[in-house]
Amino acid sequence: MSKQQGWDEFEIGAMLRSFDGKIDECPAFTPQRDRNYSQNSSHVASVADWRLIKPVYNKDYCIDCQFCWVYCPDVSIISRDKKMIGIDMDHCKGCGVCVEVCPTNPKSLLMFPEQADEETEIASWPTKDEKEE
Amino acid sequence: MAFDKLELNEIEVWDGNHAAAQALRQAQVDVVSAYPITPSTAVVEGYAKFKADNLVEGEVVMVESEHAAMSGCIGAAAAGGRVATATASQGLALMAETLYQASGMRLPIVLNLVNRALAAPLNVNCDHSDMYMVRDSGWIQFDAFNAQEAYDLNLIAFKVGEDHDVRLPVVVNQDGFLTSHTAQGLHPLSDDDAYNFVGEYKPMNDMLDFEHPVSHGIQTEEDWHFEHKARQHADTMNIVPAKIDEAFAEFERISGRKYNHIEKYDMDDAEVCVVCMGTSVETAREVAKEMREKGIKAGVIGIRVFRPFPFADISEALKDLKAVAVLDRSAPGGAAGALFNEIAGSLINTDTKVLLSGYIYGLGGRDLTKKHLVDLYTELQANADAGKLLTQQQQFIGVRGPKLAFL
Numbered sequence: 001m002s003k004q005q006g007w008d009e010f011e012i013g014a015m016l017r018s019f020d021g022k023i024d025e026c027p028a029f030t031p032q033r034d035r036n037y038s039q040n041s042s043h044v045a046s047v048a049d050w051r052l053i054k055p056v057y058n059k060d061y062c063i064d065c066q067f068c069w070v071y072c073p074d075v076s077i078i079s080r081d082k083k084m085i086g087i088d089m090d091h092c093k094g095c096g097v098c099v100e101v102c103p104t105n106p107k108s109l110l111m112f113p114e115q116a117d118e119e120t121e122i123a124s125w126p127t128k129d130e131k132e133e
Numbered sequence: 134m135a136f137d138k139l140e141l142n143e144i145e146v147w148d149g150n151h152a153a154a155q156a157l158r159q160a161q162v163d164v165v166s167a168y169p170i171t172p173s174t175a176v177v178e179g180y181a182k183f184k185a186d187n188l189v190e191g192e193v194v195m196v197e198s199e200h201a202a203m204s205g206c207i208g209a210a211a212a213g214g215r216v217a218t219a220t221a222s223q224g225l226a227l228m229a230e231t232l233y234q235a236s237g238m239r240l241p242i243v244l245n246l247v248n249r250a251l252a253a254p255l256n257v258n259c260d261h262s263d264m265y266m267v268r269d270s271g272w273i274q275f276d277a278f279n280a281q282e283a284y285d286l287n288l289i290a291f292k293v294g295e296d297h298d299v300r301l302p303v304v305v306n307q308d309g310f311l312t313s314h315t316a317q318g319l320h321p322l323s324d325d326d327a328y329n330f331v332g333e334y335k336p337m338n339d340m341l342d343f344e345h346p347v348s349h350g351i352q353t354e355e356d357w358h359f360e361h362k363a364r365q366h367a368d369t370m371n372i373v374p375a376k377i378d379e380a381f382a383e384f385e386r387i388s389g390r391k392y393n394h395i396e397k398y399d400m401d402d403a404e405v406c407v408v409c410m411g412t413s414v415e416t417a418r419e420v421a422k423e424m425r426e427k428g429i430k431a432g433v434i435g436i437r438v439f440r441p442f443p444f445a446d447i448s449e450a451l452k453d454l455k456a457v458a459v460l461d462r463s464a465p466g467g468a469a470g471a472l473f474n475e476i477a478g479s480l481i482n483t484d485t486k487v488l489l490s491g492y493i494y495g496l497g498g499r500d501l502t503k504k505h506l507v508d509l510y511t512e513l514q515a516n517a518d519a520g521k522l523l524t525q526q527q528q529f530i531g532v533r534g535p536k537l538a539f540l
Contacts, residue, residue: 005360006360007359007360007361007363007364007367008364008367010360010364011338012239012300012364012365012368013237013238013239013240013300013338013349014237014238014239014349014350014351014353014361015238015239015338015347015348015349015351016347016348016351017345017346017347017348018346018347018348019345019346022344022345023343023344023345023346024344027346
């Protein structure tokens with residue numbers, strides 16, 4: 001929804017449409033990228049403006065276990081054909097659950113301050129944490 | 134599922150609660166979600182009996198509180214049903230949060246508000262403090278002065294509130310006990326005439342329309358909330374009055390009973406006038422007639438549509454009078470009465486010289502007697518003759534103890 005719209009330029013009621021036009025079949029059967037989301041849907045708009053720390057994804061260590069995809073409470077892990085692709089930063093709130101459940105060593109996801117530079121952090125990624133004998 | 138119709142007599146003896154229940158039956162309400170409270174219980178009890186007797190197809194949802202009752206109504210209305218309920222006093226107070234949700238979500242729900250005093254002290258009898266409490270909640274508010282009007286205004290409420298250009302919930306007020314429990318002869322419409330007047334419910338943005346998914350009850354912060362509220366107020370001010378006119382006109386065609394935003398009695402040549410609501414209007418009419426025999430040109434105005442407030446009708450009707458008394462049946466809590474304020478606001482930018490005085494009366498079911506009104510009209514005439522207020526602006530009628538006057 002454009003921020004420029006005036007009071008007389010939207011549908012009445014505290015109501016938003018998820019999709020433009022008519023839905024012919026259950027949206028769950030349509031791949032997300034093919035769904036006709038409306039501009040009013042938060043699929044399009046960023047709802048991440050209160051995030052203070054962000055997850056950074058290092059694909060070198062990822063084993064595509066999908067734990068993060070399963071656990072993310074905001075469906076912000078982008079996965080295609082069971083391969084982890086990255087993070088939807090418009091919807092991620094920075095809760096850190098994905099980092100918590102990541103089973104690799106070192107972790108493939110780590111939390112950093114919102115302003116941290118991703119490439120810098122990946123370049124200085126922690127090494128494998130050896131178990132103490 | 135089929136249901137039976139009722140053959141009604143030309144004249145039925147109903148009280149205000151039963152009249153409202155019959156109107157809900159005839160409107161074929163889909164969902165009544167309600168919690169009982171005196172004196173409104175018989176409205177939903179009556180509807181539940183119609184349901185048990187297979188006279189309606191709707192659902193009666195029994196809930197654990199009035200907050201849940203209105204929440205149930207909101208859910209049912211968002212789902213796409215015709216919805217109604219009833220409450221009073223503390224019940225309305227507990228609903229207060231959800232009333233604002235209903236109007237902000239633009240869901241047409243009909244609420245029978247059987248006016249009763251708000252505690253403390255606890256009291257089951259009539260005053261208008263509950264009506265006043267939600268006057269800014271965004272609901273359309275009608276006021277019935279007797280049982281016939283409670284019946285008629287329920288049917289009109291569905292017609293107006295469900296209009297797709299309106300989509301606002303409607304309160305139908307009637308005086309607790311004085312109207313709700315007082316049986317009188319009514320002229321009901323036939324089941325078919327009543328339903329045809331209200332019309333089939335036409336859903337809008339309903340959640341059961343799976344081909345057009347919607348999210349109801351959205352959150353908007355400083356970037357959008359203001360626009361939503363502005364739209365709601367603009368529609369209430371610009372669109373609703375004309376829709377009420379249309380519904381009143383169509384109702385007059387089928388019933389012969391004419392309603393107006395303000396009801397004027399003996400106002401054509403009136404010099405002094407009492408403005409009030411509820412059953413007091415009928416008492417005032419009777420006294421005004423008697424005052425005319427004594428040479429006082431007395432009139433009465435009853436507020437039929439409390440929201441949206443009929444500013445233009447009021448200023449037109451009152452600006453050329455000499456003295457006007459505004460009666461507020463609610464403790465003013467450190468201010469002039471709410472109705473007094475609205476009427477003063479209607480007149481302030483006219484060139485009127487009318488002398489306006491406010492009276493607090495009838496709290497907790499205290500009677501407003503004819504003697505009170507005779508004294509009131511006499512006082513108004515004295516003000517008119519003197520060309521100025523001879524009393525303070527706010528007085529109390531019918532309270533024991535030393536005379537109270539303020540402002």
